[in-house]
Amino acid sequence: xxxxxxxxxxxxxxxxxxxxxxPSDLDEAVGHYTKAGIADVEEAMDAARRSQPGWAAFNMQxxxxxxxxxxxxxxxxxxxIGTLLAREEGKTxxxxxxxxxxAAQCFxxxxxxxxxxxxxxxxxxxxxxNVLVTREPVGVVAAITPWNFPIALPSWxxxxxxxxxxxxxxxxxxxxxxxAVKLAAILxxxxxxxxxxxxxxxxxxxAGNVMIDAADALTFTGGTETGRVVLKRAxxxxxxxxxxxxxxxxxxxxxxxxxxxxxxIAANGAWIQTGQRCTGTxxxxxxxxxxxxxxxxxxxxxxxxxxxxxxxxxxxxxxVANLPQFxxxxxxxxxxxxxxAELAAGGxxxxxxxRGYYMAPTLLVGxxxxxxxxxxxxxxxxxxxxxxxxxxxxxxxANGCDYKLTAGIATTNLKSAERFxxxxxxxxxxxxxxxxxxxxxVPLGARAPSGYGPRETGSASAEFFTESKTSYIxxxxx
Ligand code: NAD
Numbered sequence: 001x002x003x004x005x006x007x008x009x010x011x012x013x014x015x016x017x018x019x020x021x022x023p024s025d026l027d028e029a030v031g032h033y034t035k036a037g038i039a040d041v042e043e044a045m046d047a048a049r050r051s052q053p054g055w056a057a058f059n060m061q062x063x064x065x066x067x068x069x070x071x072x073x074x075x076x077x078x079x080x081i082g083t084l085l086a087r088e089e090g091k092t093x094x095x096x097x098x099x100x101x102x103a104a105q106c107f108x109x110x111x112x113x114x115x116x117x118x119x120x121x122x123x124x125x126x127x128x129x130n131v132l133v134t135r136e137p138v139g140v141v142a143a144i145t146p147w148n149f150p151i152a153l154p155s156w157x158x159x160x161x162x163x164x165x166x167x168x169x170x171x172x173x174x175x176x177x178x179x180a181v182k183l184a185a186i187l188x189x190x191x192x193x194x195x196x197x198x199x200x201x202x203x204x205x206x207a208g209n210v211m212i213d214a215a216d217a218l219t220f221t222g223g224t225e226t227g228r229v230v231l232k233r234a235x236x237x238x239x240x241x242x243x244x245x246x247x248x249x250x251x252x253x254x255x256x257x258x259x260x261x262x263x264x265i266a267a268n269g270a271w272i273q274t275g276q277r278c279t280g281t282x283x284x285x286x287x288x289x290x291x292x293x294x295x296x297x298x299x300x301x302x303x304x305x306x307x308x309x310x311x312x313x314x315x316x317x318x319x320v321a322n323l324p325q326f327x328x329x330x331x332x333x334x335x336x337x338x339x340x341a342e343l344a345a346g347g348x349x350x351x352x353x354x355r356g357y358y359m360a361p362t363l364l365v366g367x368x369x370x371x372x373x374x375x376x377x378x379x380x381x382x383x384x385x386x387x388x389x390x391x392x393x394x395x396x397x398a399n400g401c402d403y404k405l406t407a408g409i410a411t412t413n414l415k416s417a418e419r420f421x422x423x424x425x426x427x428x429x430x431x432x433x434x435x436x437x438x439x440x441x442v443p444l445g446a447r448a449p450s451g452y453g454p455r456e457t458g459s460a461s462a463e464f465f466t467e468s469k470t471s472y473i474x475x476x477x478x
Pocket of ligand 1: 144145146147148149171172173174202203204205206207208209221222223224226227229230244245246247277278377379405450451
């Protein structure tokens with residue numbers, strides 16, 4: 001595909017050409033794009049600034065209808081966009097289509113959000129007064145996204161921003177800009193006024209700095225180290241920040257767990273979508289009594305997956321999305337082995353019918369929670385097992401890592417589940433269900449350093465996308 005930047009309602013060539021390749025087939029180029037230059041990014045920010053008041057004043061019903069129409073177009077184009085996603089990012093076709101439908105659900109949800117009540121009315125301490133709390137758009141939103149959810153993630157940020165009356169400049173990852181280009185085309189087709197949504201493709205720091213400096217608010221998803229950099233930059237201009245960052249998510253498996261269910265949710269959390277979900281499981285914390293049986297079954301599950309070309313009908317796990325991540329994964333496994341981890345499954349590159357970044361689902365056993373392999377995010381199809389004695393030790397190990405994104409437990413004991421839920425420091429806790437797999441109508445977020453600032457998705461995102469105003473009104477004694 002050919003993809004250009006979308007600035008002030010017009011498709012524009014940028015300064016530097018680049019292309020993407022198919023991680024399932026390195027001989028296939030997928031997209032040809034151009035990176036926006038600094039002047040282009042500045043123009044996009046200006047266009048967003050000029051158009052925002054008009055969009056905020058747009059008729060409510062028209063705004064809701066618009067968001068609904070975008071959702072409908074995403075549904076109608078889900079096969080096309082899902083296929084592009086599979087070719088550019090490496091998710092299987094079913095996952096690509098599923099992710100596009102999720103993007104549509106986000107637009108449909110936020111179409112409803114436009115007309116849901118916002119604000120509060122309070123009685124006043126003073127006679128003849130009352131107090132009104134209303135919400136107003138935060139203004140110009142900069143949205144910066146990673147490569148692992150190329151359509152759903154930009155969609156929930158853009159849909160939320162637009163629903164509450166903001167304008168947006170989106171910068172997707174240069175590994176996977178194709179879906180963002182499709183989204184821009186859909187927003188244009190749906191009739192969004194020029195400048196309200198802008199798409200710029202570009203290198204993180206150069207484009208990102210211009211965006212952060214000129215925006216009222218930055219919604220960012222990416223790695224924790226990048227998050228620290230953008231937060232420092234945002235401090236200069238006091239740009240409001242919402243950061244969703246890395247994870248090292250644990251799944252605790254207790255002796256009383258339903259073994260079959262525990263293995264199923266463990267395998268799903270660790271390896272589905274090639275382990276490239278920020279909420280994926282990277283640590284299994286397993287009590288002694290169930291440890292050997294759990295590891296034996298999980299090893300079998302790891303070895304049973306069919307890894308292959310993302311568009312092949314029988315593929316269960318597609319390739320790693322890009323070369324830097326592929327190399328980092330193999331390096332991660334090597335380092336873990338040097339530390340003392342034993343390789344129970346995977347750890348190697350695989351061959352398929354085409355040349356691609358294929359990696360076998362990997363299970364490391366005999367590891368200790370304090371080792372680097374249990375402290376550093378891998379973001380690949382790699383998970384390790386730590387053995388513990390009881391629930392107390394399991395909770396301590398689960399919390400014994402800086403990252404605090406998701407955490408799960410497999411147990412048939414309600415009391416243990418509740419103790420874990422309360423004791424976990426993660427932003428999202430899962431009981432007898434994979435650590436990954438989020439829903440769009442509830443808050444998504446984590447504690448630092450896995451997240452920073454107000455939550456996203458669902459109505460909770462109003463906290464970020466709006467500013468509240470408290471008004472004291474003396475209407476006189478009735
Ligand atoms: P990344 O941090 O390398 O890049 C993310 C985005 O930031 C890209 O668009 C990149 O171009 C941009 N960027 C890079 N440097 C920048 C700078 N100085 N200023 C502004 N923007 C800059 O992350 P990635 O490799 O694309 O994605 C993987 C990471 O994302 C993993 O750590 C994963 O856990 C995380 N992630 C988190 C969530 C969540 O909800 N918590 C969801 C998905 C992914």
